[in-house]
Amino acid sequence: xxxDLKINGRLEKLEVQDADTLLEILRDQLKLWSVxxxxxxxxxxxxxxxxxxxxxxxxxxxASRIGSREIVTVEGLQAGDKLDVIQEAFIEQRALxxxxxxxxxxxSVKALLDENPTxxxxxxxxxxxxxxxxxxxxxxxxxxxxxxxxKRAAKATPGPLTFMR
Amino acid sequence: xxxxxxxxxxxxRKDAVQKATGRVLHVGNIEMPGMLHVAVLRSPYxxxxxxxxxxxxxxxxxxxxAVITGADISAMPGIDPYYGPAFRDQPILAIDRALHVGDPVxxxxxxxRRTAENALQLVEVEYEPLDPVLDVLEAxxxxxPILHPKLRPAGTFADLAHIRAGQSSNVCYHFxxxxxxxxxxxxxxxxxxxxxxxxxxxxxxxxxxHVTLAYMDESQxxxxxxxxxxxxxxxxxxxxxxxxxxxxxxxxVPYLGGGYGAKxxxxxxxxxxxxxxxxxxxVRYALTREExxxxxxxxxxxxxxxxxxxxxxxxxxxxxxxxxxxxxxxIGPRVVHKSGYTSAGPYRMPNVWIDCYCxxxxxxPAGAFRGFGVPQVIWAYDSQMDIVARAIGADxxxxxxxxxxxxxxxxxxxxxxxxxxxxxxxxxAAEAIEWSKPKAPSSAAKARGRxxxxxxxAVLTPSISGAxxxxxxxxxxxxxxxxxxMGQGSETMMAQIVAEELGVGFDQVHIVQPDTxxxxxxxxxxxxxxxxxxxxxxxxxxxxxxAQLFAVVAAKLEVHPEDLVARExxxxxxxxxxxxxxxxxxxxxxxxxxxxxxxxEAICQTTATPMDHETGQSEKCTEYWFPxxxxxxxxxxxxxxxxxxxxxxxxxxxxxxxxxxxxxxxxLGSAITHMGLTLFEEMVFDxxxxxxxxxxxxxxxxxxxxxxxVRPIVVEVPHETGPFGAxxxxxxxxxxxxxxxxxxxxxxxxxxxxELPITAERVLRALREGTKNPHPPLSLEGRG
Numbered sequence: 001x002x003x004d005l006k007i008n009g010r011l012e013k014l015e016v017q018d019a020d021t022l023l024e025i026l027r028d029q030l031k032l033w034s035v036x037x038x039x040x041x042x043x044x045x046x047x048x049x050x051x052x053x054x055x056x057x058x059x060x061x062x063a064s065r066i067g068s069r070e071i072v073t074v075e076g077l078q079a080g081d082k083l084d085v086i087q088e089a090f091i092e093q094r095a096l097x098x099x100x101x102x103x104x105x106x107x108s109v110k111a112l113l114d115e116n117p118t119x120x121x122x123x124x125x126x127x128x129x130x131x132x133x134x135x136x137x138x139x140x141x142x143x144x145x146x147x148x149x150x151k152r153a154a155k156a157t158p159g160p161l162t163f164m165r
Numbered sequence: 166x167x168x169x170x171x172x173x174x175x176x177x178r179k180d181a182v183q184k185a186t187g188r189v190l191h192v193g194n195i196e197m198p199g200m201l202h203v204a205v206l207r208s209p210y211x212x213x214x215x216x217x218x219x220x221x222x223x224x225x226x227x228x229x230x231a232v233i234t235g236a237d238i239s240a241m242p243g244i245d246p247y248y249g250p251a252f253r254d255q256p257i258l259a260i261d262r263a264l265h266v267g268d269p270v271x272x273x274x275x276x277x278r279r280t281a282e283n284a285l286q287l288v289e290v291e292y293e294p295l296d297p298v299l300d301v302l303e304a305x306x307x308x309x310p311i312l313h314p315k316l317r318p319a320g321t322f323a324d325l326a327h328i329r330a331g332q333s334s335n336v337c338y339h340f341x342x343x344x345x346x347x348x349x350x351x352x353x354x355x356x357x358x359x360x361x362x363x364x365x366x367x368x369x370x371x372x373x374x375h376v377t378l379a380y381m382d383e384s385q386x387x388x389x390x391x392x393x394x395x396x397x398x399x400x401x402x403x404x405x406x407x408x409x410x411x412x413x414x415x416x417x418v419p420y421l422g423g424g425y426g427a428k429x430x431x432x433x434x435x436x437x438x439x440x441x442x443x444x445x446x447x448v449r450y451a452l453t454r455e456e457x458x459x460x461x462x463x464x465x466x467x468x469x470x471x472x473x474x475x476x477x478x479x480x481x482x483x484x485x486x487x488x489x490x491x492x493x494x495x496i497g498p499r500v501v502h503k504s505g506y507t508s509a510g511p512y513r514m515p516n517v518w519i520d521c522y523c524x525x526x527x528x529x530p531a532g533a534f535r536g537f538g539v540p541q542v543i544w545a546y547d548s549q550m551d552i553v554a555r556a557i558g559a560d561x562x563x564x565x566x567x568x569x570x571x572x573x574x575x576x577x578x579x580x581x582x583x584x585x586x587x588x589x590x591x592x593x594a595a596e597a598i599e600w601s602k603p604k605a606p607s608s609a610a611k612a613r614g615r616x617x618x619x620x621x622x623a624v625l626t627p628s629i630s631g632a633x634x635x636x637x638x639x640x641x642x643x644x645x646x647x648x649x650x651m652g653q654g655s656e657t658m659m660a661q662i663v664a665e666e667l668g669v670g671f672d673q674v675h676i677v678q679p680d681t682x683x684x685x686x687x688x689x690x691x692x693x694x695x696x697x698x699x700x701x702x703x704x705x706x707x708x709x710x711x712a713q714l715f716a717v718v719a720a721k722l723e724v725h726p727e728d729l730v731a732r733e734x735x736x737x738x739x740x741x742x743x744x745x746x747x748x749x750x751x752x753x754x755x756x757x758x759x760x761x762x763x764x765x766e767a768i769c770q771t772t773a774t775p776m777d778h779e780t781g782q783s784e785k786c787t788e789y790w791f792p793x794x795x796x797x798x799x800x801x802x803x804x805x806x807x808x809x810x811x812x813x814x815x816x817x818x819x820x821x822x823x824x825x826x827x828x829x830x831x832x833l834g835s836a837i838t839h840m841g842l843t844l845f846e847e848m849v850f851d852x853x854x855x856x857x858x859x860x861x862x863x864x865x866x867x868x869x870x871x872x873x874x875v876r877p878i879v880v881e882v883p884h885e886t887g888p889f890g891a892x893x894x895x896x897x898x899x900x901x902x903x904x905x906x907x908x909x910x911x912x913x914x915x916x917x918x919x920e921l922p923i924t925a926e927r928v929l930r931a932l933r934e935g936t937k938n939p940h941p942p943l944s945l946e947g948r949g
Contacts, residue, residue, distance in 0.1 A: 019279070033194040034187020036422070038372045039454045039860035046372050074187040087185040091177060094826055097834065098652025099184030100372040100422025106185065129869040134370050134423050135652045136837035137830060138868040139875055 001064055007032075008076025016063040023047045023058040026073065034074040034103035038132070045131030048104035049073050055111045055130075074103035077110070085151035086110055086144070095144035097135035105131045109145055113152060119145070170732065172665040172889045175826035179656040179676065180420065190419040192376040192392045193451055200378075201230050203440060203450035204281035206271040206288055207459065208263030211297035211527035211853025212310070215261060215290065220271060222287040228276040229284045230444045235260035235270070238439065243408045250398065250430040251325055252337060253317040255493040255530070257406075257435045263292065264312060264492035265527050266854050267459025274440045274448050297527040297853045301467055301489040304335040304524045311335055312492065312525040321401060322688070323627045327775060328498050337490065338498035338523035340505035342781030344577055345516030347473070350481030354473035358553050362545035363920040364903070365847040366465040366489065369534055370865050371651075373422025374457045377433040379440070380447035387414045387438055392421050394428045394649050394690040396679040402431045403438055411681075418679040421651035425838075426533040427461050428651070429691055430496060458858035462848060463534035464500060465489040468508070468545035473516075474553060479568060481516035484508040486542065488523045491530040497523040500531075503625060503692075504538030506781055509577050510546040511587050511621040511792065512568035517577040519781065527853050535835055536622065536896045537692055540842075540903060543620035543793075544921065547904035551616070552917060561908065562595045565619050579782040584892065586818030586882035587792035591619045593878050597814040598796035605798075607913065612801045613811075614913025618904035619794040622693070622896060623787035626773040630698035631685030631766070632659075634706040636714075638761045640669050640734045640748035642707075647679040647687035648699045653895050654827040655695050659703050661823050662888050666707040668731030669748070685766070693791055693893030696823060700888035701769040709765030717755045718746060789884050792818045793897045795836060795905035801913045806929030808844060808910060810872040813837075817897030818880040821890035825879060832877035832898035839902035841866030845922050 005012050007030065016025055026032045026049065035058055038046030042057035049058045050072040077084040086106050089095070096102045105128065112119055112127045119127070124145045133141065183189040220232045235258035238246040246260060247253040259270045271288050275281035298304045298312060316332045318325070328338055351357055377391040387409070393399050396416045404411045421428060433450050440448040452460060466488055473481040486508055490497030505521035534540075554564035569587045576582055595601070598615050605613045633645040644663055648655045660674035677684060687699065715726040718736045722744060730739045737745025746754070752761055771788040798812035815836035822828040845864050849857050857863045877898065883890025907918050916931040 027193075031194075032187075033191070036191075036193070036373065037451075038374075041454070041859055041861050043860040044372065078186065083182070083185065090185050091181040094175075094178065094181075094830065096178070096181065096184045097654070097830060098372070098421060098423040099180065099189055100191070102184050103187040125869045125871075129867040132372065132865055132867055134372050134425065134838065134865065135830075136834040136841075136866060136871075138837060138866075138871040139833060140830065141868065142871075 003064060004068065005066060006070040008072060018064055020063045021059055022049070022061040022063050022066060025063045026058060032073045032075050036100060045104040045108065046101050048107050048131060050107050050111055053111060053114060055108045074106055085155070086148040089144040089148035089151060093140050093144040093147050095137055095140040097137050101131060101133045105133070105141060109148060113149060117152060118149060170665065171661045171671050172823050173821065173825070175824055176657065176661060176671050178654060179660055180650060191373060191422055192378055192390045192419060195378055195390050197380055197447035200447040200449055201274040201276065201444060202278040202281055203272060203274050203437065203448060204278060204285050205269045206285040206290065208259065208266060208268040208270050210263060210292055210294050211266050211299065212295040213263045213292040214295060215259060215263060215270065216293050217291040218271060219289040223273060223284040226280065226284045226287060228280040229273060230446060231274045231440055232284060232288065233272050233443065234258055245406050248402055248406055248431050248435050249319055249494060250321055250496050251319055251328060251498040252494045253319050254313050257439060265459070265529050267529055268492065272436055272440065274444055298335060299526060299528070299850065299853050301465065301487045301524050301526055304526050305487065305522060309335060312527065313337070321398065324625060325499055327778065335525040336522045337494045337525060338501055340502050340519065340521040340781065341779060342506055342517060342519035342577060343779060347481040347483050347516045347518040350473045350516045354475050354480060356474045356557065358472045358549060358556070360470050360549050360552060360919060362468045362548060364466045364541045364544055365921060366528065366531060367463040367842055367846045367848055368458060368863060369425040369427035369461065369463065371423030371425055371427050374452040374454055375428060375432050375460065376449070376451040377437040378447065378449040379437045381441060381445060387441070389416045389434060389438065391416060391418060391434055392428055393418055394424045394651060395430055396647050396649065396681055397686045398689065399431055399434050400681045403434060406435050407438070414681070416681045418649050421649055424651040425535045426691060429533055429689060432460060454860060455858055458855060459529040461495070462491065462529050462531045464497065464531040464538060464541065466541040468542065470545055470549050472549060472553060474557060477557060477559060479512065479514045479553070482509045482514055483518040486521040488521065489526050489528065489531060490523050491526060491528040493530040494523065495530040495532040497531060500533055500538040503623065504542050506578050506786060507539060507621060507623060508542040508546065510550070511570050511576070513570055513574065528850065533691060535838070536899045539620065539622040540839060540899050543618065543900050544903040547618040547620055547901060548907050548919065551908040551911060555911070562591060562600050562617055565591050578776065578786045580784060580786045582790055584820060584882050584884040585790055585792060586880045587619060587621060589880045589882065590792045590794040590816045590818055591617065593880055594794035594796040594814055594816045597876060597878060598798060598812060610803060612803060612913040613798065614801065614909045614911065615798045616905045616907065616909030616912055617794065617796050618901040618908055619792065620901045621790050621792045622900055623790050624694050624697065624893060625692045626771045626786070626788045628688040628694060628698060629768060629770045630687045630702045631768045632699060632702035632706050633685060633764060633766045634663055634703055634710060635762050635764045636667065636710045638749060638752035638759060640673060642667060642669060642674045643677055644674060644703055645677045645684045646699055646703060647684040648695045649679055649690040651690065653831060654824060655690070655699070657827065658696055658700060658823050662700050662704050663707045666704050667711055669734055693895040693897065696891045696893050697789065697887050698769045698771065700823070700891055702767045704888045705767035706765040709767065710763045713763055714751045718751050721754055789887070789892050791892055791894065791897045793900040795901040797905045797909045799906065799909040799913055801910055801928060803914065803932065806925035806932060808923060808925070808928060810840065810906065812874040813840065813872040814876050814878055815898040816878040816880060817894055818882050819894040820884045820887045820892030821881055822879050823889065823891050828879045828894045829877040831894045832879065833875060835896060835899035836902050837866055837871055839899040840906070841870060843903040843906050843921060843923055845924060847922050
């Protein structure tokens with residue numbers, strides 16, 4: 001069947017089989033390589049994408065059943081060469097090692113901060129526990145959440161220079 | 166130290182932007198025209214004879230390019246159907262017998278994975294179940310069925326040159342160490358302690374499962390893109406299997422989504438290469454997570470320790486260690502050897518007796534897991550250190566310090582220890598947990614306790630790392646190295662060392678990823694060896710370029726080359742920065758043309774004195790040691806048995822930290838992973854069948870499991886021959902975690918857990934049986 005899917009701001013027309021998962025079409029058809037299979041049962045978070053802003057496991061969703069939802073992957077976060085502040089925070093706080101889990105974490109952090117701009121450590125841990133990192137860089141990831149939060153807050157508060165512009 | 170401009174600084178990772186944007190290249194992103202996909206039919210029995218296979222209907226299915234069996238491979242002329250890094254005991258596909266549940270029996274290559282899976286549903290296999298060998302202690306008995314009646318040593322690695330072919334039991338390798346007279350010491354002891362410790366099989370769990378792509382290139386050479394930690398070894402192994410010259414095989418490795426030992430040696434490569442040869446099409450095989458569970462595991466181990474104490478000092482220790490290596494030896498003999506000789510601990514004791522057995526059973530094969538078996542032996546010996554200390558009324562930290570080897574003292578192997586920051590590591594751990602102060606009070610419901618453990622791992626020796634460094638006329642640099650970047654930061658480490666040596670910026674250094682057509686031999690990316698070995702190789706290679714440039718500049722300036730230094734892309738007279746030239750000018754002075762290059766090559770090859778077969782003695786058994794310590798504070802719920810780790814400190818001696826932040830990440834990351842292994846990870850088998858072989862049933866540590874207060878502590882005891890004094894740190898944080906947690910639990914509730922994982926159920930059971938514990942916890946007063 002043919003489906004229309006809005007992915008990273010673009011409308012895509014895709015031919016899918018009934019059994020195709022969202023993960024499969026994102027990788028095999030759209031070559032969005034940031035979305036990766038880690039466990040196949042929706043428990044590791046490496047295939048996380050945002051669906052209407054909420055993090056979901058794309059390995060568990062049938063592409064044919066998604067309808068007119070909007071999907072965002074890490075490829076959709078950048079504006080040209082400009083990284084999202086969450087990506088910057090992950091780099092600066094060294095919150096990545098092998099990097100396989102990183103896109104999933106970045107999207108989960110985005111969903112977290114979009115929903116709650118000032119999460120406590122407890123809340124951050126609760127919302128990120130569906131993403132697993134076997135390098136176990138969790139302390140760095142928590143620091144990146146904090147740093148991303150501060151970067152967003154700094155952007156949202158217009159300083160004198162912004163005002164003059 | 167102060168002179169270093171790049172080394173010793175926590176520069177950002179070379180690959181950070183690629184990874185944060187998801188653009189990073191993994192094997193799974195590589196597609197080729199006409200590429201086939203693989204599915205594998207696996208044995209449902211732990212031990213069975215394969216009576217008959219009918220694959221005719223599968224072969225006839227549309228979209229199927231090949232369906233092959235072990236019998237097919239055996240019949241192919243010129244192919245050795247068996248492989249393995251220690252013994253050639255593992256068939257590409259099962260031949261005559263299947264030896265574990267999940268053993269590959271039939272493989273199909275088809276236009277897509279689903280078609281390949283559908284094809285396998287049409288394959289009929291008739292099995293005749295045989296008696297399985299499921300327990301490591303049963304497997305060593307004389308009447309046990311023998312899984313491999315004949316063994317062929319692989320002869321691939323220098324450090325395994327001593328393993329032998331003989332085989333009349335399931336013990337494929339036996340390591341022995343004899344020092345002094347243990348029996349005399351036991352007879353003369355004040356007290357003798359006997360304990361048995363168990364550590365279960367577990368998963369490495371790289372987030373990226375194994376994946377391999379093979380194809381024939383335009384000159385009909387075999388080409389692979391594969392997620393391996395051993396590109397050089399994979400080429401050697403394929404050359405042996407297919408009887409091809411090494412230059413007919415090209416192995417390339419992009420970034421790995423984690424390895425931790427799972428991706429060492431050959432895994433999918435023999436099968437995928439074979440399918441590419443048969444079909445003459447590109448073939449890619451990516452394991453599912455469920456397949457990953459039955460492909461490689463961490464060794465389950467049973468350790469029996471007997472320790473004699475006289476006048477407050479350990480006088481003898483006898484270690485009997487049984488390693489369950491599963492159906493195929495894999496790298497078991499190396500794991501058993503390298504961890505085996507450390508299994509009495511890094512402590513002063515005049516009499517030591519060690520027997521370590523690498524044992525076949527009908528379980529998935531076990532290989533090297535971050536720590537190479539040493540976490541399992543430390544779990545035993547440093548749990549017992551606490552048992553002994555508490556029993557004789559000694560402070561556990563002081564008791565360790567009393568026995569810890571000092572610089573230059575002999576290890577149990579007779580090898581004097583060098584660059585041995587064991588005592589500093591113990592002291593830093595004790596300081597972090599505030600050992601000298603009273604512990605936090607316990608409540609009626611919840612008990613608090615603190616624990617420390619220490620231990621040491623020795624680096625794999627002998628081993629070899631080769632590197633080529635090329636400097637371009639503009640001062641930019643390429644490093645050609647077969648070290649695999651799997652998250653540990655090796656690219657960043659190499660770039661820092663070479664930038665330092667050549668006086669260029671870190672950003673001017675590019676790393677060429679492993680490619681056996683281009684990058685020289687490297688033994689293995691594992692075992693905390695790359696910073697030392699590859700770090701030395703790239704540094705020496707860079708120094709050779711520098712020497713050539715210095716000769717040119719010295720002639721021009723009429724000074725001695727020894728008076729020159731390279732800094733900030735210039736070469737100048739030491740102390741007189743104005744007298745010199747830029748790298749570009751130096752190249753022009755040498756060649757007179759633009760765009761030229763200079764190349765340096767180096768090999769770092771470490772050597773060991775082979776151990777005596779009977780006594781395990783050697784003047785030099787290893788190039789260097791990495792001492793480790795962990796301190797943990799726990800809270801144990803007396804009602805539920807639940808253990809919460811409140812404070813957690815991972816301490817390790819890294820030599821010189823090339824990139825301090827990355828050293829910290831390695832320490833803490835490996836420690837938190839092992840915290841999960843300690844508290845809940847275990848592959849559970851029922852009659853040889855894995856019953857929790859999916860992430861729905863097998864738990865690994867998440868961000869919620871991370872203790873509230875965690876801190877890595879890097880101890881720096883520089884090594885005289887390390888690059889800038891560096892050693893290795895990839896495994897150090899993992900080594901001492903399990904014992905530290907068990908020791909803290911004992912401190913809290915006065916019961917001793919001797920079996921991993923330390924689940925709430927196990928703690929609760931131990932609490933109920935607590936009266937049987939002969940060693941009550943130390944009182945607060947006992948601790949000064």
